[in-house]
Amino acid sequence: MNIERPSGLEEGLEALAASPEATLLAGGTDLMVEINYHARRPEHVIALRRVKELKEWDGRRLGAGVTFRRIEQGPIRALAQLARTVGSPQIRAAGTIGGNLGTASPAGDSHPFLAACDAHIELQSRRGTRTLRWDEFLVGVKRTSRQDDELITAVVLPEALPRRQEFAKVGVRSAMVIATVSACVMVDDEGQARVALGAVGPTVLRARRAEEMINSESEKSDAALAEFARLVSEEVKPITDHRSTEEYRRHAAGVLSRRLFERCLRT
Ligand SMILES: Cc1cc2nc3c(=O)[nH]c(=O)nc-3n(C[C@H](O)[C@H](O)[C@H](O)COP(=O)(O)OP(=O)(O)OC[C@H]3O[C@@H](n4cnc5c(N)ncnc54)[C@H](O)[C@@H]3O)c2cc1C
Incomplete structure (x- = not known):
């Protein structure tokens, strides 16, 4: 096996341009x-x-090689929350946000945050730089629109992030667990909510009908919150696999989204 170890971005882009079939290695945890x-x-x-x-x-601008260990100590609430749930301390010390995007698992824990805030993914090659929105980049189960000669170089967050933001995931254990369902909810200063869900479709998704419904309600009554949860359960596209059933995932997606939304309202 031939292993190249570029020491800078230019060198890395050059190596990849010369050998676009090469496999990129960041933390190696996938x-x-x-x-x-x-x-x-x-x-x-x-x-x-x-x-x-x-x-x-x-x-x-969050470099692709930033580890979950750094992110969990960082200032962004939901980003730190999700980082804390990734694997174990050893995995978080090595695993990077760029690798999480490169793998493009439907259960990637960074994805609901990125979808909720409409983050962009920056890609660079010797041909130039392009920036894709999360849903232009993540296109299927373990599929992205990265070209072979491109490096994921950074995640670009929007200028203003909603202050109220919450992430949580459901799994078969409370630690060291791949999500059965994950969710990130954000509520901005105008009270507008965004809801993104992971592990319940080929890629992370936004529950747009649930967002629209709850954003049109001035009173977040019990009935409105119940309808919000119902719409989330309806909008997700889960499958039954070795980790869970479609039915449970639908139920958990609704419950989790409502819970996170209520937490946002309390902060
Ligand atoms: C025990 C264990 C527990 C885990 N728990 C979780 C968990 O709770 N939540 C979760 O989301 N994940 C989890 N993972 C998966 C993994 O840790 C994460 O997906 C991590 O973010 C991968 O990052 P990495 O730097 O190690 O990537 P690597 O393994 O180095 O690379 C992953 C993929 O991305 C590509 N890649 C890496 N960097 C770039 C780049 N800059 N540009 C283009 N392509 C790139 C690689 O070629 C490869 O295909 C776990 C893994 C293990 C082994």
């Missing part, structure tokens, strides 16, 4: 599992750990 289980046998690896530009976190 990739090494696949290699260990013989699901992948890369001939050529470009290891990104020395690329310092990817580790920069400057306000709303």
Whole structure:
């Protein structure tokens, strides 16, 4: 196996332009599992750990190489909440937000936050830079619109993030668990809510009808909240698999979204 270790972004982009078939390695917490289980046998690896530009976190621009360990200590409430639920301390020390996007698992824990705030994903290659909205980037189960010669370089957050924001996930255990359902709810200063859900569709999704309904209600009565939860349950697109059933996921998506929304209202 040929392993390249570029020490800067330019060098990394050059290496990838020369070998677009190469496999990118960040923290390795997804990739090494696949290699260990013989699901992948890369001939050529470009290891990104020395690329310092990817580790920069400057306000709303979060480098792809920022680890969940740093994110959990960061100032953004729901982002820190979700980071705390990723794997174990060892996984969070190595695992990066760029890797979470690169894997594009429907259960990726960073995705509901990124969808709720309408984040963009920055991609760079020797051909230039492009920025895609989360739903232009995540296009299917483990599928993204990244071209082979592109690096995910950063997540770009909107200028103003709603102050009220909550993330939580449901799983078969309370720690070290892949989400059965995950959700992020944000409520802005005008009281407008956004709801994003993970692990209940091929990609993370926004419950737009539920958002529209609750945003049109001036009184968040019990009946309105119940209808909000019902609409979320209806809008998600879960499957039954080894982790859970479609029915349970629909139910949990509604309950979790309502709970997070109520928490936002209390803060
Ligand atoms: C025990 C365990 C527990 C876990 N728990 C969770 C959990 O609770 N929640 C969760 O969401 N995930 C979890 N994961 C999955 C994993 O930790 C995360 O998805 C993590 O964010 C992957 O980041 P990484 O840097 O390790 O990526 P890597 O494994 O290095 O790479 C993952 C993929 O992304 C690509 N890639 C990496 N960086 C870039 C880049 N800059 N540009 C383009 N492509 C890139 C790689 O080529 C690869 O295909 C767990 C994994 C393990 C082993």
